Amino acid sequence: MERVQEGLADALSNVVIRRTTTHLGDRFYREFSSLWSAHGVYDIRGVLTIEEQPAFNQGTLIRVVYERQVMFSAHVRPHKPSPEKVAEAAISPVTDRVAQRVAQRFMGGYDPDLAGEEL
Known part of the structure; x- marks a missing residue:
């Protein structure tokens, strides 16, 4: 059973799920x-989710979530900056925060149900 779970975890590594509703x-x-x-982050052993919350007359709120924790959050509007520019800006902080989470997990001090100050 453990090998099946490991295989499933490997299959889901580096997946980005879309939970968006607008253009x-x-x-x-x-x-x-x-x-x-393209960035080459392959060993995260988890799934990133792009979540969206449309906001009337304010564009939309985008969140990048990893293990139920928000790694990046920004309001996206049609112009200035474009959604593509915001996505480019999100890559570095998301990579850093995910790497920090993975490192915490390997050091044995990581529990997704605990807040940072409880570790």
């Missing part, structure tokens, strides 16, 4: 997932 969210997702794949 702006789709544009962000396409650019982010393309850059994420």
